[in-house]
Amino acid sequence: MDEAIQELLAEIRELYLADGTPWVVGYSGGKDSTITAQLVWMALAGLPVEQRTKPVHVISTDTLVENPVVAAWANRSLEAMRTAAAAQQLPIEAHRLTPELEDTFWVNLIGRGYAAPRPKFRWCTERLKIRPSNKFIIDVANKYGQVILVLGIRKAESTTRRRTMERHEKGRVRDRLSPHGSLPGSLVYSPVEAWTTDEVWMALMQYPNPWGHSNKDLLAMYRGASEDSECPLVVDTSTPSCGDSRMGCWTCTMVEQDKSLKAMVTNDEELDWMRPLLALRDALDIEDDRHLRDFRRMNGTLMIHRDRLVHGPYTQSAREDWLRRLLEAQTKIRARGPEYVRDITLITLDELHLIRRIWVFKKHEVEDNLPTIYEEATGEPFPGRPLDETIAFNAAQSMIDTLREVCGDDEEEFLRVRALLEVERIYNSSTRRAGLYDALEKVLMKHGFEDEEDALAFARFRRGEPAKEQGALF
Template sequence: MVELRKTSAFAELGFEATITALMDEISTMYCADGIPWVVGYSGGKDSSAVLQLIWLAISALPIESRKKPIYVISTDTLVENPIVASWVQNSLDKMGDAAREAGLPLTPHRLTPEVRNSFWVNLIGRGYPAPRPRFRWCTERLKINPSNKFIGEVVRANGEAIIVLGTRKAESTARSAVMNRLEKQQVRDKLSPNTTLPNAYVYSPIADWSNDDVWTFLMQRKNPWGHNNKDLLTLYQGASADGECPLVIDTTTPSCGSSRFGCWVCTLVDKDRSMQAMIQNDADKEWMQPLLDLRNELDVSDDRHLRDFRRMNGNVQLFNDQLVSGPYTQSSRQAWLEKLLRAQVHVQQNGPGEMANFELITQPELEEIRRLWVVEKHEIEDSLPSIYERIMGKKFIGARIDDGTIFSSEDIELLRVICGDQMHFELTRQLLSIERKHRVMSRRSGVFQELEKAIVKGFYENVEDAADRARSIQAVKQAGFISPPQDQDSIT
């Protein structure tokens, strides 16, 4: 990351006087009103520095002045770098205990995406292709929604909220431009309006600090909640990238994939240089190699062989006379699950002690993926439990799925033989699933519409047949005989 600001924020007054002045500013801001604070904490250097400043400033206030709640929120996407995820969780645990002992109105909160919005539920369950800059489906689901939901609840309960961030102008030209623009719209001294959250304001105490300023402060001031800042420095030194993911509350924040504090599955950058450097620089971190390998397998320039030729709803679409690929196929999704579970076994068996029970994919995610496969995608063979048991070496214990939609493996193989080819097998399987689902309902409303959609999706003989028919329809449309549809499907 390019560091734009070279002049130290400590140059004019010196280190001690600058820190004292900033702590006075924070105390004054805190006592100025009754609006609660929400502090974004990623576990990285910038958010750690801001939280330490707040902690030290509020600790110096009389107990009767410590009335306003301070919520420290950390968004765990569930696909964070395992080392960082463990570091942050340990920090939050210590933080909560230390705040109670110190009598501070500070509470840590670990936020996670809803199960239906998690990375693996969307990629393995629904079949969304790995994120790309033009289809960045992950950021809003994994980062923005959890943090905005929490902040929104604080605003609804209190009328307003102040979001305290460790953002700095020196991080990038774009970040500096945004912060300078928002400074001109300040509603009060040091408070800028949030562009996406009504009645929420942003306070950035270290906006003018340089990278060196942050480290100088962290090395000069002991961490008040018991985490060792020198260990944090070691964590940064273990990789070549020097950045972190701040609290993400809008889509203007760039991907964190090239930094240490980002998602290990991120395909929005060319390479995960930080994880690669961690593995190369420390033999004790070679247990992360399967994660890097899996991330690189997801990041392929042409993944059409892994994806269905139809969109999620069964439609076929052309672009430059080529079919637009849809979601991952059943076999691809099953393969991704197998590779993920194998990586999880490797991490648990070869990682340090704290990784013994670390999950790359959680039980609720597995249950939702299973439901999506069987109920929504009509993959009635119910393959997830057998995949899990084969790789994990133990029985899959999950929410029961209605036996009325499940066939035995022998039934499935017989059906496959009778149908003769994959396309007819998938169509027949879906029709059977729809009929069996509606058979147990008191009202069979919607059954004909579902059957019609299944037939439309399974109408084609093969990929070539679908492409030929799409070209014929396109030619008719271009001739003006058929009006184009009013709405277009998303990539999936």
């Protein structure tokens, strides 16, 4: 394999010296991105210092809900890259990218109430992964006119990946450079596109990591994430490869179960502290979560599918419960976990502050329960000031209690009156009251039903369907 590696290093050097277009190397800390970054590093190290003029950016996107072990691994690797690149006089810059605050997983799930991602509602990938990296790439392309993306994608990963790569190959403008499917001014170079998983591992074991991060430890991490705790390298086609381990977001509900997280907890006693994460992930991934979600869509509209209302965002009680569980998991890990996770952050204070504002100002949940939930779950006072001293309900829990008492068990009546009072409060403190009636009408349209059955009857009537007897839905 050494001869093939040397030929590939020569190819990388030739492409690097061909023009002044900067490179952006995608790095996740996994095996494919590691060998790709390592090959680029080795190729540049083989050039005279005076020829190492073109910048090479290594970007790693941290979704903030990555498997904590993998996230820590990737962050340590980026730090090692920065130190080693400076010491070896290489034009390599390592960057850790994160989603915008508005796009984070918990702001959308706990704050706005987006249901846990599903194949038909995959709202997470675009916000957490694609936007941060695309923004960086576009900024580089705008500055230099063009950018070359060096990615560790391989045709052997999946049939879909192979077809996509082959389709883009047809548009190649230069040898080994394919146009990016959605980023103008970006060309893609995939040096290990034809490699098998076993070839990736053999190369990682044969060549030491040039920035000082142990490839053997990477292998051990993959082995720990495999259910059988094994990770064969030289195998026949019937032998499962270590590359089948999937290590992504610990909150991921796009798969039936997080086998890698479960395997890590099972195979390594030192990782038993991650059990609260596994429990919370499994709680998010329930087959039927209709009882946790509002019967209206996010914008308050009604939609019928298969003679039932399509449920929308999580209810207030469900969102508060998810927050409480998350903070309790964080508190438990900090208290009982090993020293290196004593300051682990599952949800940032910035996220908590934004969630609080969404609950109070966007969803009219003027009880402002977040500080109380935080204190109950962590045993510490919430590190934030009152949102707005003019909010009447903010300091008048007795008014909420009175409203609850008057409405009794009629939850819809409570939500309706609470929202109407909050809209009136907002406009009462404004110098101009234009739009008040529209805002009140919007509340009445959203909360104008006695319950879900009443809303379903209205939706059927609006579609021109004949009325059905009460209880027919069930």
